[in-house]
Amino acid sequence: MKTIKKYICLMAVALTALQSCREEGRFELYSGDTVAPGKPTIIDWEPFFGGVIIYFQPSDDEDLLSINAEYTNVNGRTFSFAASYFTNAITVSCMGSTDPHTVRVYAMDRTGNKSEAVPVIVRPDEPIVQRVASTVSVKPAFGSFMVEWVNGLMADVNVYVDFSFTQNGIPKSFTQVFSSSDDSVRMFVENLDLTHSEPVTVRARVEDYYDNSSVVVELGQIILLTDELLPKAGWSLPDTKTEIGGVPQCFGDSYEGKLRFVIDDIIDEGFIYNYMHTGSRGYNGNADDGNLPWNVLIDLGDYYELSRIITHQRHYAETLLERGQYYQDENVGIYNMYIWDEDLQQWDFVSQRKIPIPNTGNLVELLQKARAGDFAYLYPDEPKYTKPTRWFRYEAVVGFANDYTSILATSLSEITLYGRKVNR
DSSP states (O other): OHHHHHHHHHHHHHHHHHHHHHHHHTTOOOTTOOOOOOOOEEEEEEEEBTEEEEEEEOOOOTTEEEEEEEEEOTTSOEEEEEEETTOSEEEEOOOOSSSOEEEEEEEEETTOOBOOOEEEEEOOBSOHHHHHHTTOEEEEEBTEEEEEEEOTTOOOEEEEEEEEEEETTEEEEEEEEEEEOOSEEEEEEOOOOOOTTSOEEEEEEEEETTSOBOOOEEEEEEOOBOOEEOOSTTOBOOOTTOEETTEEOOOOBSTTOOGGGGGSSOOOBTTBOOOEEOTTOTTTSOGGGOSSSEEEEEEEEEEEEEEEEEEEOOOOOSSTTSOTTTTSTTBEEEEEEEEEETTTTEEEEEEEEEOOOOOOSOHHHHHHHHHHOEEEESSSSSOOOOOOEEEEEEEEEEESHHHHTOSOOOEEOEEEEEEEEOOO
């Protein structure tokens, strides 16, 4: 009985090895092979946005390696696609119109021999560039305008935003290009110092990797919102533990840090150590009450409608060319903003800000972004002013580390606000 079992096992091993050798042999190169494989049989095709799926039956050639498809666009550029020999469908996704297109489908063996090409006339659904272009919209913002679009298929697209205006009697035209494959995108065309009497005319088009371009979308004229940098001369900070509306002023005087540094217009970088530090007891200075959330309560000294905020991180490095603590654990990665409603005698939540970490491996670029500070709108979805208020509340939620879950955030360098003064 043991002998029979041993024999069966040996046979199984031998058969497995033989099958493996046959499969591996499919990919061995034989330079002397000049026989082309049989052409695939086209069964059907199915359209999708900007492309088609072609279904086929491959030939039974032993050395068949892949089924390939080629498409040449109106500009004469040819794109190639390939599917493995053991599948029955190939995806072609490069078409810029719903007109009929011809795709050439052929088989290729492991030596590189190609079969006769089979022409397939297809008609894709709406091109991706046109689909994205139909969703592009603009909204006025402060000294800028917002551009939004939806890219449900998450294709790599470039959105060209052409805008023009007349400033001081001089006509000006510019183009800004945004690239993204995100599902829902919001970008800003910034640093436009225009008045209410200087409207901006905006149009957009969308292009992709395959040289496809949408029609130009006319987005009309918009008038930008205006605001001003709030002077800090009249600002003040209540002492630690002082409560406004039940919220205590944080503790920020640990190590070299001082709470007052967050409103002194001096940015921490290199040898300039100018920041607040909670020493892990930021909530109210009592270690038993913990660190987060801690709040910076600012008396603006007068009444303002607020619009934008800039926050600067603690750098804490010996030289300007080091990353230091930028976008690291000790800095605040997510914070909430509130204003004090005198009529209701309560803090009104405005919005939450998640500071993006620059997606770059270039240290110089990262340092430049950090030193410029993080610019955010108090109402990012619909830029506007807050209600008139005298008090602003910055609430630190978490740090950057561990995908914005760190509870060790202890530091902040500067808070700067924009808006406009109001009379009460």
